[in-house]
Amino acid sequence: NAGVTQTPKFQVLKTGQSMTLQCAQDMNHEYMSWYRQDPGMGLRLIHYSVGAGITDQGEVPNGYNVSRSTTEDFPLRLLSAAPSQTSVYFCASRFGHRGAETQYFGPGTRLLVL
Amino acid sequence: AQSVTQLGSHVSVSEGALVLLRCNYSSSVPPYLFWYVQYPNQGLQLLLKYTTGATLVKGINGFEAEFKKSETSFHLTKPSAHMSDAAEYFCAVSESMYSGGGADGLTFGKGTHLIIQP
Numbered sequence: 001n002a003g004v005t006q007t008p009k010f011q012v013l014k015t016g017q018s019m020t021l022q023c024a025q026d027m028n029h030e031y032m033s034w035y036r037q038d039p040g041m042g043l044r045l046i047h048y049s050v051g052a053g054i055t056d057q058g059e060v061p062n063g064y065n066v067s068r069s070t071t072e073d074f075p076l077r078l079l080s081a082a083p084s085q086t087s088v089y090f091c092a093s094r095f096g097h098r099g100a101e102t103q104y105f106g107p108g109t110r111l112l113v114l
Numbered sequence: 115a116q117s118v119t120q121l122g123s124h125v126s127v128s129e130g131a132l133v134l135l136r137c138n139y140s141s142s143v144p145p146y147l148f149w150y151v152q153y154p155n156q157g158l159q160l161l162l163k164y165t166t167g168a169t170l171v172k173g174i175n176g177f178e179a180e181f182k183k184s185e186t187s188f189h190l191t192k193p194s195a196h197m198s199d200a201a202e203y204f205c206a207v208s209e210s211m212y213s214g215g216g217a218d219g220l221t222f223g224k225g226t227h228l229i230i231q232p
Contacts, residue, residue, distance in 0.1 A: 004157075033219055040123065042204060042222035043158075058219060090157060092220075099208030100146045100165040103220060105157040 001026050004106035006091050012112045013081040021076040021109050023091030031094045032074040033103070036060065036087040043090065049074055081113045116141040116207045120223035128231045133177075133192040135226050137205030140186060145207045147188040148220065149179055152202040161203075164188065175199070200230045 007022045025032065033048035045058030049068040063085060065077040074093075078085060089109045094101040121136040139145055146165050150158040162173025169181040175198075179190045188205060206220040 035222075040224055042118075042224040043220070044222070045219045048219055092158075099220075100163075102148075102160050102163060105150075105159075107157045 003027065004091055004093055004104050006089075006106040006109050008109060009107070010110045010112075012114065013078075014114050015081060015083060017081050019078050019081065021078075021089055021091075021111075023074045023076065023106060024072050025074075025091075025093040025104070026072065027093065027095070027104070028071060029093035029095050029104075030071070031096065031101070031103075032068065033058070033092050034064070034066065034074070034076045035090045035092065037090060037108075038087050046076065046089075078111075083113045085111065086113045087111060116145065116209055116221045118205050118207050118221055118223035120203075120205050120226050122226055123224065124227045124229060126229040126231060127195045129197055130194050133190070133195045133199065133228065135190040135203050135205075135228065137179075137188045137190065137223060138186055139188060139205070139207045141207055141209055143209050145209060147179075147181060148206040148208070149173065149177070149188075149190050150204045150206060152204065152225075154201075158204065161190070195228075195230050197230050197232065200228055202227050 004025045030051050034046040035043040037043045044060045047066040049055045055066050091106040092103040094103045117140045119138045148163045149161040162171045164171050164181045172178045177192045202225050204225050205223040
C-alpha cells in the first residue's frame with residue numbers, strides 16, 4: 001500500500017490564481033480530511049469527508065473547496081489564492097467515523113502564495 | 115468544544131536524559147488522545163494513542179504517555195533521549211462520539227519542538 005499520497009510536493013502561486021491539491025489513499029478509508037499547518041499554530045482542520053459524496057467544513061474552510069466523488073480521492077481547491085494561504089497542507093485518512101481511529105497523514109504540500 | 119494546550123514550544127534535553135512533553139486537554143465528553151511526531155519535512159506519524167482501558171499507553175520508539183482524567187493531562191515521556199528523537203511533537207484530542215461539524219476530527223496542540231543536546 002502506498003498509504004496517503006499528495007501532489008504536488010511544492011507549489012508557488014501568484015495572488016488570485018487557482019489550483020487543486022491532490023490527495024489519494026489506497027486503504028479503503030471512509031474518512032478523509034485536510035489540515036493546514038502554520039508556524040506556532042499546530043494543524044487546523046479545513047474540510048473533511050465521511051464518505052463519497054459527503055463533505056463538511058472544519059475550523060478554517062474559507063477560500064477552499066472540496067469534493068469527494070470516489071472513496072480514494074479528496075482534492076482540495078483554492079479558488080483565488082491569497083498570501084494568507086501560504087502554508088503546508090496535509091491530507092489524512094482513517095478507516096471509520098469514530099474519533100478513536102488512527103488518522104494516517106500524507107507527506108504534505110508546501111504552498112507559497114506571492 | 116475541545117482544545118489542547120502543550121506547555122513549551124521548545125524543550126531541550128541532553129542525550130540520555132528523561133524526555134517529558136506536557137499536554138493538557140479540555141473536552142466536554144470522554145476524549146480520545148493522541149501523540150504524533152513530525153520529523154523535518156515529513157508528514158505526521160502516530161506515536162501512541164489512548165482510547166479506553168489502561169491509562170498508561172506505550173508507543174513506538176520507547177515513548178509512553180499516561181492519561182490522567184483528574185488532571186486532564188496526557189504527558190509524553192521517554193526515559194532516555196536519543197539524538198534521533200529530535201522532532202516536532204503534537205498532542206491531539208478527538209471526541210468520543212460522532213456529532214458532525216468536524217467534532218470527530220482531530221484538534222491539535224501547537225506543537226513542541228524537542229531538541230536533543232549531545
